Amino acid sequence: MTAPSRRERLRTTTVAEIKSGARRLLVDGGVEAVSLRAIARDMGMTAPAIYRYFPSLEALVGALAGDLYEESTALLEAARDGAGEDEVAQLLAMARAFRAWSVAHPAEFGLIFGAPTPSATTFFDTCADADHPGARFGAVFVQPLVELWHRSPFPTPPPELLRRHFEGRLEPLRQSHGEIPVEVAWAFLSGWTRLYGLVAMEVFDQVSWAITEPEHLFELELTTFATQLTPHRP
Amino acid sequence: MTAPSRRERLRTTTVAEIKSGARRLLVDGGVEAVSLRAIARDMGMTAPAIYRYFPSLEALVGALAGDLYEESTALLEAARDGAGEDEVAQLLAMARAFRAWSVAHPAEFGLIFGAPTPSATTFFDTCADADHPGARFGAVFVQPLVELWHRSPFPTPPPELLRRHFEGRLEPLRQSHGEIPVEVAWAFLSGWTRLYGLVAMEVFDQVSWAITEPEHLFELELTTFATQLTPHRP
DNA sequence: TCATTTGAGTGAACGCCGTTAACTATCGCA
DNA sequence: TGCGATAGTTAACGGCGTTCACTCAAATGA
Incomplete structure (x- = not known):
């Protein structure tokens, strides 16, 4: 060196x-x-x-996409680290930070979270599966979920239902995160999907025909999501 | 004529x-x-x-986007009409049909449900708010939800919480669908967001680093969604 | 120190692209 | 029959990614 x-x-x-x-x-x-x-x-x-x-415009755009992936990942980590000890609070802070970044940077969001362009495709294909940018991005969500699960398990669909649907299909996730309880895998996939849907719909302007100020829909969904991560009162 | x-x-x-x-x-x-x-x-x-x-390539692509919107709307209507009387069954059939179409037509999905291109933007701007393609698309979901709500109300977050977040922000939705119970508006926005997130993530290849065969994640989420549309046993 | 190799940058060219302008030929109608 | 509208042409302009042959300065090594 x-x-x-x-x-x-x-x-x-x-x-x-x-x-x-x-x-x-x-x-x-x-x-x-x-x-x-x-x-x-x-x-x-x-x-x-x-x-x-x-070597080409495609490669340049691909490299840019990689940088943006890193930027958004760092953003999530910063939000997590600034949200105290409670895992639910960490997850909410990360979700808010992700939405704020995405809304403020629609073009960047579209490049890395939108329809895969040839550029993005060729770039992501050069990444090994285990350190796919998406995997490192997802890891920031998975970690608090794992800790929360061990500290205070949240309600989930019946584990046998989860196992039936996920049977042998979580190999990519396991390769980057090791063994994960199937309930945590579900919570991550379900939660990330909802977060992604909310943010993508707002950034891609797919809801303005129905609702103004989608931030309030976002906050509402965040509220119900936090409720679902809290053990139901007996 | x-x-x-x-x-x-x-x-x-x-x-x-x-x-x-x-x-x-x-x-x-x-x-x-x-x-x-x-x-x-x-x-x-x-x-x-x-x-x-x-008048331009942009306009041509915009017109194509309009056709595709119609195509997907018709698809939803066909799925609904072929699913019998039960509204939950109708909604599940529509969700499955939407996913199947989207996965089979990723480029078309990207054009109308992905990042807004200049073409799509200028096209959608020419549509009056009330008959925005998105509004007619959404209407197909809203109608069974309204009927289900009146026949057999599903559990929702507390209405005062919904009202607080939606206060005065559902005007666009009301303009195309008339008065709608706030609970139905929530069910539509929340449900469509989840469906959109699931399908977009799969079509845009944002989950392959975590899970193979995302169809099973889709079916799992559909199961829990159907559960949530059914009154909780007392 | 001087010759040589490496690397950065240029200019011209090729074949795409959207778009405009001027022009031609054909079709439908009075 | 003639005339206007319509559908099509060719030629051109500027912009694009990319390649190739070239120049020139900087680093390297004897």
């Missing part, structure tokens, strides 16, 4: 500048506005120069 | 041929593969000819 040479440092900053230009275009024009020629123009370069740093 | 002239008939079939070419390109190349030149090539025409029928 030797110190980076001057050339390597320059290269790193250039890569960063390319990516930040790409993100700027993404933010104010959608993914189809990201073009090598526009990035190069903004940098005072010509388009073919970018091929010294990325 | 006079019979369409020969010219009008030719025009109609040409429009249909353009759209079907566009859909073919959409299906096996994603939305970014839809190009006027490719469509025209497949039809043995030149690209500018298409401007006799659509």
